[in-house]
Structure formats: structure tokens, C-alpha cells
Amino acid sequence: MVRGVGSENVRKILILQVENIHSMINKRFAIIGGGNLGLAIAEGLIKTEKISNQNITITRRKTHLISHLNDKGVHVLTDNVSAVNGADIVLLVVKPYQLADILLEIKPYLKPELIIVSMVAGFSLSSIEAIIGDKIPLFRGMPNTAIALCESMTCLAYEKKWESRKNEVFEIFNLLGKSVVITEELMASATVLGACGIAFALRFMRAAMQGGIEIGFAADMAQFITAQTMKGASELILQSNHHPEQEIDKVTTPRGITISGLNEMEHQGFSSSLIQGLITSFSKIDKKDK
Numbered sequence: 001m002v003r004g005v006g007s008e009n010v011r012k013i014l015i016l017q018v019e020n021i022h023s024m025i026n027k028r029f030a031i032i033g034g035g036n037l038g039l040a041i042a043e044g045l046i047k048t049e050k051i052s053n054q055n056i057t058i059t060r061r062k063t064h065l066i067s068h069l070n071d072k073g074v075h076v077l078t079d080n081v082s083a084v085n086g087a088d089i090v091l092l093v094v095k096p097y098q099l100a101d102i103l104l105e106i107k108p109y110l111k112p113e114l115i116i117v118s119m120v121a122g123f124s125l126s127s128i129e130a131i132i133g134d135k136i137p138l139f140r141g142m143p144n145t146a147i148a149l150c151e152s153m154t155c156l157a158y159e160k161k162w163e164s165r166k167n168e169v170f171e172i173f174n175l176l177g178k179s180v181v182i183t184e185e186l187m188a189s190a191t192v193l194g195a196c197g198i199a200f201a202l203r204f205m206r207a208a209m210q211g212g213i214e215i216g217f218a219a220d221m222a223q224f225i226t227a228q229t230m231k232g233a234s235e236l237i238l239q240s241n242h243h244p245e246q247e248i249d250k251v252t253t254p255r256g257i258t259i260s261g262l263n264e265m266e267h268q269g270f271s272s273s274l275i276q277g278l279i280t281s282f283s284k285i286d287k288k289d290k
């Protein structure tokens, strides 16, 4: 498995995406757990327009909360067994404490032809195998809620024995954003940096907006300017692969206003507070069962 992912690996992943798009059309998906992330995945799959909506089934007990998906042709069920029975790809998207019971429920209906991808934080591949056995292709995925817009960053981990099924999983998550393979040991770190990262970035956005309002913009204008600026900053890095400081150097004139603002932020603990926040989130994850 690849630990760090360079631009060459990213390019290979994108080529894979283009080559395999056509085989996606007939895949049938079962999303077990239609909460925040499960719903976002369903929305992302619909948005790809590469998968028939009728091939998507999503389950939860309070189905009325996602019944609007019925109007798009998605099957909304309470019955996990029915969902799994017709599926090629089973996506597990429930809370960690809910997973064991669900695995026991669906275990008799799992066939080696299908693929399971668990998004459940803190529940290891070996813990899942301990319940369902080691004959079902099994992957872990850590996406984020931008999956609804096909802009997820998804970190994937799997055991070597499932290498032959890897491309099928990449195919899905490259339609839903970008994906990389990591060792399972890094799953907790991926949860913090990628999944929690959405909230961290949005809190930065809120703070910038509040500053923007204080210096004269109406809230909606401050939001628009901040969001598009963050998107532009991300693209500068994603498209060039430059270190952020390289792009910052282009904006910071000697004795200028940008460097004054940046230095004041650092005096107030900006980078330090972000790093401490990440480490605090990481320290709260149960490391017994990464």
C-alpha cells in the first residue's frame, strides 16, 4: 500500500477513473445508514449521473427523513437484508456502536462477489472480519461530506488479499471526489485531517467572514468572497502542487499589509491553535480499534 501519495500516483488514479467509468453503470449500491454521511453519498452517486438511481438503495429506520430520495428513483428501505441481497457494493455508514449488530444481521446474505466498504470510524478491518469472516472483500473508506458534491477526499485502506478488487473501489470514490490508499494505521489520522477537516475549514471560513463584516461587508457578501477565495487558494495548491508558503510569498510584499496581518495571526497563535486542535481530535479517537 502507498503511504504518501505524490502527483504521479494522483495522475494514475485519474487515468483509472476515466478508463473505468463505463463499468459503473450497472453496479448496485446498498448504503446502510442514511444519516449525514450516508445521505451525502447517495446525493453524490446521483450527481455522478454514471449510476442509475434505481441501482441505489439506502436504509435507515426513520425513512421519512430521506423519503425525498424516492422521488429520484432511489430505493429507501428499513430492511438492511433486502438492501444487501441485491447489491454489488455495500457501504456501511452507521455509528460505530451500531455496526456489530448490523454486521450480524446481514452476514448470512454476504457473497464473495460483492464488496463491502466500511466508513465507520474506529472500527478496524480485523474487528469487522471477526464478525463476518475473511471471505468477503472488505475495505475501509474515510470520506467527508463533500462527497455529496463529488468533491470528497477519501482515504482507503484494505488488506493485500483484496488487491484484485481495489480498482472497483477506486472507481467509485474517484467519481465521488479524489481518493488515496493509506495504511490502516493512519485511518484515525485520516478521520481528523479529512473528515473533521471539513469542519475545521468551515470554522476558518466563519472567522474570516466575521472579520469581513467588521471591515464593511454585509454577511452574504462576506460569505461569498471568503468561500470563493478559499476555493481559489485550494485550487492554487491542488493544480500546482506548490507548498502553501510558495503561494503566500507571492502575496506578501515587504512591509506590506498581508504580512502584517499574517504575523499578527501567528502572534495570536493561529497555526499553533490549528495544530493543537487536530492533535486534540486525534487524541480523542479510540486507538484500540483504529
Ligand SMILES: NC(=O)c1ccc[n+]([C@@H]2O[C@H](COP(=O)([O-])OP(=O)(O)OC[C@H]3O[C@@H](n4cnc5c(N)ncnc54)[C@H](OP(=O)(O)O)[C@@H]3O)[C@@H](O)[C@H]2O)c1
Pocket: 032, 033, 034, 035, 036, 037, 038, 059, 060, 061, 062, 063, 078, 080, 093, 094, 095, 096, 098, 102, 119, 120, 121, 142, 143, 144, 145, 195
Ligand atoms: N459525518 C461525517 O462527516 C463522517 C465522515 C466520515 C466518516 N463518518 C462515519 O460515518 C458513520 C456515520 O456518520 P454520520 O455522521 O452519517 O452519522 P448519523 O448521521 O448518525 O448516521 C447514521 C445513520 O445510521 C442509521 N441507522 C442506525 N441504525 C440502523 C440500522 N439498524 N439500520 C439502518 N440504518 C441504521 C441512523 O438512522 P435511523 O436512526 O433512522 O436508523 C442514522 O441516520 C460514522 O461511523 C462516522 O464515523 C462520518
